Amino acid sequence: MIEQTFDATIACFPQASMFVDGWLESLGCGIKIQMQIDLALDELFTNIASYAYGPEGGKATLQLDFDETTGVASVTFIDSGMPYDPLAKPDPDVTLSAEERGIGGLGIYMAKKAVDKMEYRYENNQNILTVYKKIKEV
């Protein structure tokens, strides 16, 4: 398992993205799956950067793990901001027309759809969210 901690700001998203992409490339992950994991990373990191902390800001840690027996990669997002379970939110209505659509609420839903599984727990005053994605056949 490898991990890195970033300032939880939108400006740090490219660094987080490079960290994850470099790792996926070293594992020989295909481009389509990499894009799907990037999508989940974008939505979930942005969410932490935008909502987890007040104006004083905070940190976000990413832990990356790969299970060689199953071919499943996992990315765990850890922050010590306010408790927030993204899985508790109902999915948005994706059948609404453009006129009826609000401008938000899609991010978590897209992240959920881009990965195979998402798990959330709150432990030691930390939000711990893990996404799993099978990246290769074993």
Place this chain on the structure above:
Amino acid sequence: MTINKTQNNGTLTMALEGHLDTMTAPELEQEVNSSLDGVTELIMDFEKLDYISSAGLRVLLSAHKLMAKQQGSMKVVHVNEIVMEVFEVTGFADILTIE
């Protein structure tokens, strides 16, 4: 991401290249907001766009609404498989005109 704009009378084409994500969506939003005067048809060319996040979708939705408001239209062309999947999952495939 790079944005290449070509204007032909009332038709404005924006060709995007790279990632339309959290970092780059504000650039596109700014371009859209400052370029639509007198435009009747907006074409978003996604041939070289690798990837789109919800921040990108928000800009597309707002561009679509702006064009509708000025009695114009918007279409998205040359969408790759990854981006198309995002459009389908989010219902944007039914909202946008995609060719």
